[in-house]
Amino acid sequence: MDSELFENLRLELRRGCLVLAVLAQLQNEHYGYTLRKALADHGVAIDEGTLYPLLRRLESQGLLVSEWREEAKRNKRFYRLSGEGFPVFEQLLREWRSLNASLERIATAGEAGTVDKETVSS
Amino acid sequence: MDLLGRYLDAVKPLLPRKTQNDILREISDDILSQMEDRAEALGRPLTEDEQADVIRKHGHPVVAAARYGTARYLIGPEVFPFYWLFLKIAAIGALVVRSIIAIVGALLSADPARALIPALIQVPSVLLPVFFWVTAVFAAFELCQSALHWKLRVNWDPRSLPAGGKPSGSIPRTHSVAEIIFGLAGFIWWQALPSAPYLALGPSAHFIAFGPVWEKLHWPVLLLISAGLVQAVMNLLRPYPSLVRNRVRLLIHVAGLAVLWVALRSGNWFVAAPSVDHASQAGAVANVLNQVLFCCGLAGFVIGAMRIVWECVQHLRESLAKTAVRAEQAIRRH
Numbered sequence: 001m002d003s004e005l006f007e008n009l010r011l012e013l014r015r016g017c018l019v020l021a022v023l024a025q026l027q028n029e030h031y032g033y034t035l036r037k038a039l040a041d042h043g044v045a046i047d048e049g050t051l052y053p054l055l056r057r058l059e060s061q062g063l064l065v066s067e068w069r070e071e072a073k074r075n076k077r078f079y080r081l082s083g084e085g086f087p088v089f090e091q092l093l094r095e096w097r098s099l100n101a102s103l104e105r106i107a108t109a110g111e112a113g114t115v116d117k118e119t120v121s122s
Numbered sequence: 123m124d125l126l127g128r129y130l131d132a133v134k135p136l137l138p139r140k141t142q143n144d145i146l147r148e149i150s151d152d153i154l155s156q157m158e159d160r161a162e163a164l165g166r167p168l169t170e171d172e173q174a175d176v177i178r179k180h181g182h183p184v185v186a187a188a189r190y191g192t193a194r195y196l197i198g199p200e201v202f203p204f205y206w207l208f209l210k211i212a213a214i215g216a217l218v219v220r221s222i223i224a225i226v227g228a229l230l231s232a233d234p235a236r237a238l239i240p241a242l243i244q245v246p247s248v249l250l251p252v253f254f255w256v257t258a259v260f261a262a263f264e265l266c267q268s269a270l271h272w273k274l275r276v277n278w279d280p281r282s283l284p285a286g287g288k289p290s291g292s293i294p295r296t297h298s299v300a301e302i303i304f305g306l307a308g309f310i311w312w313q314a315l316p317s318a319p320y321l322a323l324g325p326s327a328h329f330i331a332f333g334p335v336w337e338k339l340h341w342p343v344l345l346l347i348s349a350g351l352v353q354a355v356m357n358l359l360r361p362y363p364s365l366v367r368n369r370v371r372l373l374i375h376v377a378g379l380a381v382l383w384v385a386l387r388s389g390n391w392f393v394a395a396p397s398v399d400h401a402s403q404a405g406a407v408a409n410v411l412n413q414v415l416f417c418c419g420l421a422g423f424v425i426g427a428m429r430i431v432w433e434c435v436q437h438l439r440e441s442l443a444k445t446a447v448r449a450e451q452a453i454r455r456h
Contacts, residue, residue, distance in 0.1 A: 032148060033155035048152050049181050052145075053189040068147075077148050 018046060020096055022054060023081060023089040026064060031076040055079055063088055125170065126153055129177050136187030145190055153177060196261045205260040211359070212252050218355050220248040225309070235317040238310055293361040301354035309347045316340065323392075329404040330411070331395040335388035342381050349374050372433055379426045386419050 021044045025035055032052055039046055046054075058064045063085035066077050081089060130146050137145050156176050161168050168176070180186050197205050224241035231237040311321060316336070320327040353371060385391070392411045394404035 031151070033152050036152075048149075048179070049186060049189050052148060052152070056141075056145075056190065074151060074154065075147065076151055077144075 017096070018044070018050070018054065019058070020089075020092050021046075022051070022058065023063065023085065023092065026079055026081045026085075027089075029078050029080040031071070031078050033076075035079065058085075125173050125177055126150065129153075129180070129183065132183035133187050136184060137190055141190070149180065149186070153180060195264075196257070197264050198267070201260055201264050201267070205256070208260075209253065209256045212256050213249055214355070214359065216248045216252045217245060220245045221306070229313070233317070235314045238313055242306075242310065293357045293363060295358055295361055298354050298358035298361065302351060302358065305347060305351040305354055309344070309351065312340075312343060312347060326407070327395075329395050329400070330392050330408050333388070333390040333393050335385060335391060338388075339381060339385055342377075342384075346374060346378055346381065349377075368433075368437065372430065372437070375426065375430050375433070379423060379430065382419060382423050382426065386416065386423060389416055391415055 021039055021042075022035070025038055025042075030038060032048070032055065035055075036046060036048065036051055055064065055066075059066055059079070063082060064079050065082040066079045068075050068077050070076070130150055133149065134142055134146055153176060156179075157168055157173060160172065160176065164172075181189075221242070224245055225238065228234050228237040228241045315321055316332075319332055323330055349370075353367070353374065356367065389412060392408040392415075394401045394408055
């Protein structure tokens with residue numbers, strides 16, 4: 001039960017970060033398969049069933065552009081961040097950094113509080 | 123046809139028509155890339171089982187296609203709270219209306235006692251069409267919202283909320299539900315009594331019968347039970363006490379006491395059954411029953427009267443306190 005709860009919370013936590021990871025990776029052009037591999041190499045594994053619909057959604061929102069091109073004797077769809085997508089990505093990155101810093105501070109303060117209590121009780 | 127072709131053919135009809143070829147090409151490329159990578163790692167072409175394994179990771183065709191759908195839910199998270207609230211209100215309202223129709227229809231039939239229970243059993247069947255229509259309307263709204271890019275905007279002002287929020291003296295909903303259940307059971311029981319006296323008298327219904335006063339009391343008591351039921355439903359829908367509601371409750375209690383008074387004055391509640399063999403013995407039993415019931419009824423009347431007086435005093439106190447507060451506020455304003 002606890003592991004199931006953790007898994008649900010973990011997925012919830014990851015969901016928002018995936019968009020940021022995809023946008024960050026698509027500062028350089030990729031097609032779906034290499035994008036997935038690149039993300040996995042950086043420790044952000046994402047299955048194809050999540051990635052491709054996400055790419056379409058981000059493209060329909062104007063954050064990505066794509067084009068079909070032949071590579072290695074096969075047509076592939078290449079994605080990259082659009083002109084409109086760059087500032088949004090930068091804003092999101094700032095937001096994430098600020099959130100991350102805040103969380104770090106909160107977690108550190110919480111840990112310090114726990115240590116203080118333990119010291120007093122001992 | 124190879125496995126990949128069969129998979130793509132299964133996914134294709136489930137995709138949005140406009141983008142299906144585009145999506146299929148992309149899925150195909152991804153699966154082929156995975157297969158190539160795996161074959162390169164193994165240093166040989168993939169077996170059918172290995173190919174099936176790669177394809178299986180993409181998910182069942184229905185699941186794979188559903189990921190590309192525009193709306194993957196019937197009613198979205200923004201609309202759902204309104205849908206759920208409306209569904210509850212519509213279900214309760216439909217149940218109440220249908221119950222009233224069933225009860226009135228049964229009462230107007232040739233044999234009310236027999237017609238009532240089948241009519242009431244039919245009542246919950248109203249929930250299915252209510253659920254269907256409410257869901258259909260909200261699903262259509264959700265569809266329009268996503269297709270036409272509507273945005274649900276609810277204009278509300280915190281100042282329009284009830285003063286003080288939920289009052290501490292709010293009526294618990296469980297009480298109201300219990301009142302409705304017992305009220306309905308009481309209604310059915312009371313309505314069935316004239317044709318089935320054993321429901322009150324048990325086996326003694328063979329030699330004891332109801333006195334004529336019951337005919338006179340039947341409808342007033344039925345009316346009192348109905349009034350109590352309506353009040354319980356109102357309390358369930360809006361569980362906040364109000365002055366009007368308290369007065370109505372007091373009125374129902376007074377009416378109940380009046381009915382009890384009429385019953386007490388008659389006294390002759392039970393008589394010997396007309397077709398009984400030992401009429402004198404049955405009459406004696408009926409007399410004892412009448413005396414016991416008279417004592418109980420009198421005690422009930424006194425307690426009920428005291429309770430009403432107490433409630434009246436409470437009302438008067440509350441009214442006076444409110445008047446005093448209003449007067450004080452008026453003085454301050456001036």
